[in-house]
Amino acid sequence: MAIKEIFVFVACFAMLCGFGDSVDIQCDYGTYSWTAVGDVYLCFLQNTLNIKSRESAVINSVNGSHSSGKSNADVTCFWSWGSSRVIEYFPRNLDNIFTNLKMIGIRHGRLKKIQQSDLRPFTKLVYLNLYQNDIEFLEDGLFAYNPELKFVSLSYNKIIHIGFQVFDNLNKLTWLWLCGNTCINMDADNNQTAVKEVISQAKSKCLDYPEIDKDLQKLENSLLYVNSESLSIFDQNLQNLQSRFQNSTISQYLPLKDRFQAIKNWRPKNIWTKKDYLKLLMIGCGVFWCLVYVVLIVAFLRWSKDDDKKFTTSRKEPVLQRTEPLSKRTEPVLQRTEPLSKRTEPVLQRTEPLLQRKEPLLQRSEPLLQRIEPHAQRTEPHLQRTEPLLQRTEPVLQRTEPLLQRTEPLLQRTGPVLQRTEPLLQRTEPHLQRTEPHLQRTEPVLQRTEPHLQRTEPLLQRTEPHLQRTEPHLQRIEPLL
Ligand SMILES: *[C@@H]1O[C@H](CO)[C@@H](O)[C@H](O)[C@H]1NC(C)=O
Numbered sequence: 001m002a003i004k005e006i007f008v009f010v011a012c013f014a015m016l017c018g019f020g021d022s023v024d025i026q027c028d029y030g031t032y033s034w035t036a037v038g039d040v041y042l043c044f045l046q047n048t049l050n051i052k053s054r055e056s057a058v059i060n061s062v063n064g065s066h067s068s069g070k071s072n073a074d075v076t077c078f079w080s081w082g083s084s085r086v087i088e089y090f091p092r093n094l095d096n097i098f099t100n101l102k103m104i105g106i107r108h109g110r111l112k113k114i115q116q117s118d119l120r121p122f123t124k125l126v127y128l129n130l131y132q133n134d135i136e137f138l139e140d141g142l143f144a145y146n147p148e149l150k151f152v153s154l155s156y157n158k159i160i161h162i163g164f165q166v167f168d169n170l171n172k173l174t175w176l177w178l179c180g181n182t183c184i185n186m187d188a189d190n191n192q193t194a195v196k197e198v199i200s201q202a203k204s205k206c207l208d209y210p211e212i213d214k215d216l217q218k219l220e221n222s223l224l225y226v227n228s229e230s231l232s233i234f235d236q237n238l239q240n241l242q243s244r245f246q247n248s249t250i251s252q253y254l255p256l257k258d259r260f261q262a263i264k265n266w267r268p269k270n271i272w273t274k275k276d277y278l279k280l281l282m283i284g285c286g287v288f289w290c291l292v293y294v295v296l297i298v299a300f301l302r303w304s305k306d307d308d309k310k311f312t313t314s315r316k317e318p319v320l321q322r323t324e325p326l327s328k329r330t331e332p333v334l335q336r337t338e339p340l341s342k343r344t345e346p347v348l349q350r351t352e353p354l355l356q357r358k359e360p361l362l363q364r365s366e367p368l369l370q371r372i373e374p375h376a377q378r379t380e381p382h383l384q385r386t387e388p389l390l391q392r393t394e395p396v397l398q399r400t401e402p403l404l405q406r407t408e409p410l411l412q413r414t415g416p417v418l419q420r421t422e423p424l425l426q427r428t429e430p431h432l433q434r435t436e437p438h439l440q441r442t443e444p445v446l447q448r449t450e451p452h453l454q455r456t457e458p459l460l461q462r463t464e465p466h467l468q469r470t471e472p473h474l475q476r477i478e479p480l481l
């Protein structure tokens with residue numbers, strides 16, 4: 001049920017849309033004769049239209065009474081005329097209704113745009129009249145599928161730009177009406193020479209700004225890759241572009257001209273030859289392999305260190321964080337020490353040769369030291385034994401020292417006395433030598449008198465008390481005397 005309802009709804013919606021988008025046209029059919037085309041059976045549009053979007057420009061059906069024996073297939077001309085109709089977009093599906101159109105005329109239709117796709121179905125088209133509409137651009141290749149065209153009227157539109165090759169494939173073109181446009185105001189009426197003149201004027205006056213802009217952009221981009229092979233193509237494009245606007249007097253084209261000149265000036269400096277590409281390729285390869293090696297080496301180093309890291313990094317990290325402020329504080333110190341280190345450097349350089357000279361001496365002294373060593377070992381116990389003795393003599397020495405200091409001035413004072421007595425001694429010496437024999441001679445005499453003296457001594461001792469007794473008598477006699 002539900003599916004059915006949805007289906008019905010969708011179908012109705014589609015139908016409504018269909019009705020809304022498409023238009024029915026009403027034709028008045030008749031036969032006419034035209035200079036360019038000859039006799040035609042035409043549909044002269046009768047109803048008013050209001051086509052304001054591309055979607056609503058689809059012609060759904062046509063009604064009207066054909067001449068006897070004629071059908072839609074006999075219609076060779078579709079003709080719309082009148083300012084009451086609004087046909088902003090070229091009618092679609094017209095080719096399916098009238099399959100043999102040679103002639104299309106939409107005059108006073110307010111047509112805004114005409115595209116190659118609009119005209120593509122009408123390959124037998126001989127006559128196109130779009131007189132008095134609002135067309136501004138004629139794109140390149142607009143008539144690419146209409147080579148039979150003899151008559152083209154675009155008079156009294158608002159054409160600013162005409163693609164460079166719009167009319168180039170129309171070899172049969174004999175009428176070209178372009179008067180009453182913004183960039184061109186010229187007709188060629190049944191005169192192919194005049195048509196060529198009009199086309200030439202269109203090329204110089206109605207250059208297609210966006211087209212040229214696009215082509216310039218392409219050229220600018222291609223400059224990056226121009227090599228010696230593509231250079232000729234590049235130059236051809238350059239020349240084409242030049243001819244497209246060199247005769248143009250429209251001020252809008254001046255920036256394009258400047259850009260073109262820039263490309264032209266730039267051109268000779270940027271030719272990439274095969275050699276250049278080869279060089280670039282080799283450099284690229286070199287760099288690539290370098291990178292590959294570096295990556296491999298780094299990968300290998302990381303792989304080999306991976307195990308060590310696993311254990312150390314976790315422990316190292318907090319330590320590193322703690323050392324960081326220290327390293328910041330040591331930095332100014334290092335900066336201050338730097339000039340000092342610079343000053344020490346020449347000194348070090350000067351000491352270096354001295355050190356070098358020392359080295360052989362050290363080498364030579366080494367065996368001597370080895371020979372001395374056993375002796376030293378033997379003297380060592382002796383030294384150990386003398387050590388306590390030395391320790392004991394030390395206080396003694398300390399005590400004798402002040403004594404020595406005190407005797408010193410005495411010695412100094414006796415020095416001159418000794419010097420003075422010396423000559424006296426020398427002088428007494430011969431006297432002494434001379435008295436010596438006398439003394440030797442008196443000695444035995446003395447030895448001989450000694451016993452006499454010893455014998456007199458007791459006599460003396462015996463006389464002494466007599467003397468002591470005589471003394472007071474003497475003292476009494478003295479005053480009498
Ligand atoms: C064409 O259609 C209109 C209405 O849309 C109608 O009035 C007219 O009779 C039709 N003409 C013919 C010839 O069928």
Ligand SMILES: *[C@@H]1O[C@H](CO)[C@@H](O)[C@H](O)[C@H]1NC(C)=O
Pocket residue numbers: 191192193194197
């Ligand atoms: C065709 O046009 C050219 C240039 O405008 C003119 O010189 C020539 O006479 C014309 N030919 C005819 C037959 O009118």
Ligand SMILES: *[C@@H]1O[C@H](CO)[C@@H](O)[C@H](O)[C@H]1NC(C)=O
Pocket residue numbers: 200203204243244246247
């Ligand atoms: C531009 O003008 C010169 C002569 O002024 C002419 O020879 C040349 O063909 C013209 N080029 C174009 C593209 O119209």
